[in-house]
Amino acid sequence: MDNAARLLAQAMGPLLGQPMVIENRSGAGGAVGIDSVAKSSPDGLTLALGSTGAVAVNASLIPNLAYDPRRDLLPIGLVTGVPSLLVLRPGLALDSLAVLLDQARRKPGGLTFGSTGPGGTPHLAAELMKLRAGIDMVHVAYRGAAPAITALLANEVDCAFLDLGVLLPYVREGRLRPLGLTAAERSPALPAVPTMAEAGLPGVEVENWYALIGPAGIPPDRVARLAGAMQGAMAQPETARRYTDQGMRIIASGPEPAASFIRAEMEKWAEVVKRADIRPD
Template sequence: MTTRRHLAGLLAAAATVPLGLPLARPALAQPATLPEGPIRLVVPFPPGGPNDLVARVLAQKLGPLLDRTVVIENRSGAGGVVGTDNVAKSEPDGRSMVLTSAGAIAISPPLGAPMSFDVEKDLAPITLVALMPELLAVNPKLPVKTLAELIDHAKKNPGKLNFASSGNGSMPHLAGESLRAAAGIDIVHVPYRGAAPAVTDLMAGQVQMMFADIPALLAQVQAGALRPIAIGSKERTPLLPEVPTMAEAGLPGVEADNWYGLVAPAGTPKPILDRLHDAAVRALNDPELRKAYAEQGARPVGNTPEEFRAFIASETKRWGEIGRRADVRMD
């Protein structure tokens, strides 16, 4: 079953669940009362992308757990900053959340992107929802099949290999910069406005290599139009079990997982945040959700707000250092 067909099935099933009849769960001591009306879950990217699909499956499970309709609202722009800013400035009453990303709250701030909100002051972390491994793939005409061969080829052809990304300062861009520094190779960055045109040019041979979220490359890899080289995460993905991690391929210092996390406006009362967190974690442990995420290559997490806040700080430091060393300038 394809991801979209499975997602459609989940959404259809959701329509049959009465809003007043939550899924069975242990009783909570004096649960916080949410305001009446729907809850907005802002997706700061266009419909159809990995972030959007992850959010829609999550929303389908959150509705019954919260006894509310959870409505997806796509507000794209500036690599996720626009949609995240919208929620940062919303009323802190539990009716607005955003499934934000690494780029919006851990990469853009340390690299000097124009920001209209402060991550620490204006956002309340709820939980890290999912990790999305970055896949390194090459045009199949490139005479390499392994990471070692790619590095060797790049060293023999300095400045002649181009690596694409979905934009300056994006996760794929910084993953490529991390590879460049760790391998000591001279490769040229070619930014695009989004993953789709970058993948198109990669298949055409206009660029030779690219990191991207697995869903952006999977169909082309499975069709033989692109050749997978390595996975940026700590673990292999069941979608491409034969593809080694970067560490297994010889570069343990290169790790790249995109990620999506649930946040609310700062000032949201703690009892409400606790209820949103409880529902999110329960949703992320739902077998149907985990199956749908696995079909996209995503790994559900569901940690505490404190753990998520510490994770954001760690990621901000790591990607900020990589970006500054490479003199990355945000668009």
């Protein structure tokens, strides 16, 4: 997220006629940073690049969340998104998603999947796959993508869904084998890798999206100006190239489509969190 935010700030600042300062506030799956924005003055000067987890998942995952995304946040626009990629550890001799699912059905609980932590997009993608396919696999949580990838390479876990961008070097080098992309279409970054639907399991579309978010109450004219600057920044060829080189999809939607999309995402992931009985650390 840090890199995505810095790319956006570098391109938006000149369009707004003022620099944009990045302040990292990590913790609680992004909740700490989003809460600080939710409680800030609605003058359009304090914004966040909110992710799927912080904006759409935390409300159903974290008890007594300090902010209400529907009441306290104002989406200015969806900026970009990156799908998850299902990859296998090097020593697992399975050559397709169908074979993986067949083995999982024959031996419930016999396969393991890694994630970046409970309730993160990689965890949710795997739980959604389990629900859609009717299989059981054992979840092994790590603290971030780097430890999860290390575990895959060391054959500690069988498979994992992780953001496409972080997996690109390992897939291109042949160190991890891809089975399916959680997107509606194939990625230009890995055109030979099928989507999950093409691989035989529809209904597993997962994207770690990023939205430009402000506190509720920002005047409409300022919202329009911020949204216009964001869309103008994302339309710049060099900015777009730097995102797509990292496996990200350019979205650059306005406030109303962003708000509608986020509401749908909240409902989608609330159901998965409930059915899979996902709980935070």
